[in-house]
Amino acid sequence: MAKTLTKEQRPLPATHEEKLAELRTHMAEIQKQENPHSQLISILHKAQSLYGYLPNQIMDEVAQTMGVPTAHIWGVATFYHYFKLTPPGRYEIALCLGTACYVKGATQILQAVKDELKIDFGGVTEDGVFSLSPARCLGACGLAPVAMIGDKIHGELTTKKVVQILKDYRKQAEKDK
Ligand code: FES
Numbered sequence: 001m002a003k004t005l006t007k008e009q010r011p012l013p014a015t016h017e018e019k020l021a022e023l024r025t026h027m028a029e030i031q032k033q034e035n036p037h038s039q040l041i042s043i044l045h046k047a048q049s050l051y052g053y054l055p056n057q058i059m060d061e062v063a064q065t066m067g068v069p070t071a072h073i074w075g076v077a078t079f080y081h082y083f084k085l086t087p088p089g090r091y092e093i094a095l096c097l098g099t100a101c102y103v104k105g106a107t108q109i110l111q112a113v114k115d116e117l118k119i120d121f122g123g124v125t126e127d128g129v130f131s132l133s134p135a136r137c138l139g140a141c142g143l144a145p146v147a148m149i150g151d152k153i154h155g156e157l158t159t160k161k162v163v164q165i166l167k168d169y170r171k172q173a174e175k176d177k
Helices: 016-031 036-051 056-066 070-079 099-103 106-117 159-176
Strands: 091-096 130-135 147-149 152-154
Touching: 016 036, 016 056, 036 056, 036 070, 056 070, 091 106, 099 106, 106 130, 106 159, 130 159, 147 159, 152 159
Parallel strands: 091 130
Antiparallel strands: 091 147, 147 152
């Protein structure tokens, strides 16, 4: 299993105020540009990179700052599947379904993950530890089939191996509580 940082090594998460300040700076820069409303996607992208998803409160903030109705922001956020409206799991699993991985048994890996975690694509486990999404190609075709968990690539997966990896992550999450 990929090495995980200890509590001491892990950088402290930015506070809500710090994230909000960064988002406001980003919006202020965009407002100086021509036609700032055409940049809503960039703002939502920034918000999601800061928060991991788009909290309601932040959508309201964007609407207010940019002077557009909240319903419009929701419309943009729900149109693009890329945007997440609920918090992701602590470990986000991106399971590759690209050609190389598909040929090497990605569908069996997917089934093993679904059976183990009892979630489908777009889902989050009840304990909030894992969320699952599909990926097209993670750029590690030589290691197919591949999944990215958090920021680590796990390759040459078998159904047995992936279940063990998930158990290891769950143990780590327990330890970190
Ligand atoms: S197809 Fe899966 S990593 Fe490229």
